[in-house]
Amino acid sequence: MAQPSESKVDVLIIGAGPAGLMAAAWMAHLGISTRIVDKRNAKIFHGQADGLQCRSLEIFDSLGFADRAWKEANHMLEICMWNPGSDGQIRRSDRIPDTIVGLSRFQQIVLHQGRIERFFLDNIKKYSGGNINVERGVLPESLEIDEAKVDDEDEDEDAYPVKVSLRTLTEEEAQPVQQITGSKIADGLYRSSLVQEDDEDDLIRKSKEREGESEVVRAKYVIGCDGARSWTRRALGFELHGEATDFIWGVMDIVPITDFPDIRMRCAIHSAENGSLMVIPREHKMVRLYIQLKEVAPDASGRADRSKITPEMIFSAAQKIISPYKIDYEYCDWWTAYQIGQRVGTSFDAHNRVFLAGDAVHTHSPKAGQGMNVSMQDCYNLGWKVGLVVKGIAKRDILSTYSGERRQIAQDLIDFDHKFSRLFSGRPAKDVMDAEGVSMEVFKDAFLKGNKFSSGLMVDYGSSSLVVKPAQKQALATGLPVGMRFSSFKVLNQADARPWHFQERLKADGRFRVVIFAGNVLGATQKTRLDGFCAKLDSPTSFLHTATPQGKPLDSVVEVLTIHSAKRWETELLRDFPDLLHPFDKHNGWDYNKVFVDDESYHEGFGDAYGNYGVDRERGCVVAVRPDQYVGWVGELEDFADLQAYFEGILVLRPKERAGANGVNGVNGHH
Ligand code: FAD
Known part of the structure; x- marks a missing residue:
């Protein structure tokens, strides 16, 4: 035979x-x-x-x-x-x-x-x-x-x-x-x-x-x-x-x-x-x-x-x-x-x-x-x-x-x-x-x-390397319990005013997400906090860089998304947000699909995402989301080291010599 x-x-x-x-x-x-x-x-x-x-x-x-x-x-x-x-x-x-x-x-x-x-x-x-x-x-x-x-x-x-x-x-x-x-x-x-x-x-x-x-x-x-x-x-x-x-x-x-x-x-x-x-x-x-x-x-x-x-x-x-x-x-x-x-x-x-x-x-x-x-x-x-x-x-x-x-x-x-x-x-x-x-x-x-x-919405996963539940941080986002799925409320795209259910941005493509609730980015103190967080996130030793395989776009393993709470009309995408949050690509220009605002829409009302997620409108917070939409980590904008540790526990990080976000994509930040 x-x-x-x-x-x-x-x-x-x-x-x-x-x-x-x-x-x-x-x-x-x-x-x-x-x-x-x-x-x-x-x-x-x-x-x-x-x-x-x-x-x-x-x-x-x-x-x-x-x-x-x-x-x-x-x-x-x-x-x-x-x-x-x-x-x-x-x-x-x-x-x-x-x-x-x-x-x-x-x-x-x-x-x-x-x-x-x-x-x-x-x-x-x-x-x-x-x-x-x-x-x-x-x-x-x-x-x-x-x-x-x-x-x-x-x-x-x-x-x-x-x-x-x-x-x-x-x-x-x-x-x-x-x-x-x-x-x-x-x-x-x-x-x-x-x-x-x-x-x-x-x-x-x-x-x-x-x-x-x-x-x-x-x-x-x-x-x-x-x-x-x-x-x-x-x-x-x-x-x-x-x-x-x-x-x-x-x-x-x-x-x-x-x-x-x-x-x-x-x-x-x-x-x-x-x-x-x-x-x-x-x-x-x-x-x-x-x-x-x-x-x-x-x-x-x-x-x-x-x-x-x-x-x-x-x-x-x-x-x-x-x-x-x-x-x-x-x-x-x-x-x-x-x-x-x-x-x-x-x-x-x-x-x-x-x-x-x-x-x-x-x-x-x-x-x-x-x-x-x-x-x-x-x-x-x-x-x-x-x-x-x-x-x-x-x-x-x-x-x-x-x-x-x-x-x-x-x-x-x-x-x-x-x-x-x-x-x-x-x-x-x-x-x-x-x-x-x-x-x-x-x-x-x-x-x-x-x-x-x-309904399947009560699922609450216990603590593990993927789910970090320190009780004192949960107060930063009471509507986003760590271990449960990221619930959905409407936010507007900062660049084109279109309302989106935020969950629609969490596609099943295998990427983790860091969602930055940037708070009131027009306040000087808050802007400094946001810039400080982004600088660490964009440093060559950050997980964002070391998890990304050589030659791949910086958002291919972990995507960074932002929801801010200032007035849309008073805010400018390119002026008020670090480049990292809307990366530049020399072939395709700025990414207009990563920064959102919790503001009134023309036709679909007000999502009140900050209210519903239980996040402070002034100070915001940071949330890590797994590829299956479950909340894995919550922290302050100052808690970068903790966030780094979260991803070190999950991802294979390969230290390497890299430039910052825009450098990776071949262009230095310029407006
Ligand atoms: P299955 O759907 O059973 O699929 C198993 C597959 O494996 C089959 O295609 C089979 O051919 C194949 N297979 C089996 N053995 C082998 C083998 N040795 N080698 C290769 N292939 C093999 N669930 C709901 O959520 N909502 C409902 O309303 C609901 N109503 C139901 C009503 C009835 C009457 C029944 C019987 C079930 C109902 N269910 C309902 C349950 C639902 O059908 C099952 O839970 C669901 O199909 C399970 O999916 P599964 O992929 O695990 O298994």
């Missing part, structure tokens, strides 16, 4: 669901040599996740495709609660906003996972120049880590410590098997928690029998994003810990024909005796129903018999819950069923060389619309770290913050889901004495708190 071919790649991603595609997007934006494989022959076309939370939209915007999702999606603005009245019949008891007002510039929307995957694929193609493509019908069959090489610091060296054998499947082998034979409607049972079998062994055996193609790939890093039954996780010998509940839920995507008045609202319906129903209005007149199935209970082994679950039985359960209203359908796009369980991975990485992300390390119920979002956010946290280490820009140490940061999020998510899904699946209390039932006040409160959590 022919020897399998061998090749090398910097990053190998296993699984092209939302998590894997997010990882691939970072690699495309950072120009990293990458392969991404998926055992299935096509992306998702029906069903599965649909809810997009505010944070995910902010992330999509940083990658460049939030507008596509925003335009195509159904926008969910209100949640209606339906509960039994004293006569036992359901009635609308409450309305609350779907997204807490003022939390983000985006609100929760719903759009099919397949569309999200499409946006990712287009974005990856664009940014990688067509070099990163999902290789479908390809799955790993073995994974070995060369422990002698895992801590190799020098990324230029020939250290490819992870060896993975990949097998290519035939079209037929890569086709998922529908669980219900003969049904015309797509079902998602093959990916459901009710299915325990893994088909990898079978696929590999078949491929070997027909002497199918296999190859060996040596990688610097491997990211396992292969879903809840992750092969990568099993290959590493890791497990998911947690428990399954007795609650079984069905899901149907239908175009409903009904007299239920709130069918275009997100609804939580608790019936008196027939279980609960959640209504999610979707794009193209479609509605997703999550339906509690009281008639199928798990057996002694804890598993439910999935052969008893059909679309008909799921729908009849929905009809009972929604009665006396009538509901029917002619078109069903997809259906599935699942058993609620909450589990977290025992470990998120092996030697910081192989990482697990997404459903591979956390599973829970889908009703709070978290799985896809948190999975993508895992890789939004991981991708830039791996990319910058591969490029030799960041130290390998930063990779350990992935497990530290995301494991906590996974645990919080599981705890949240545990509470939320039990409240949702519980019978409503008949009266205040009914201790077994769920109080609808408690449920509403959980929903309100849950919305804040599920």
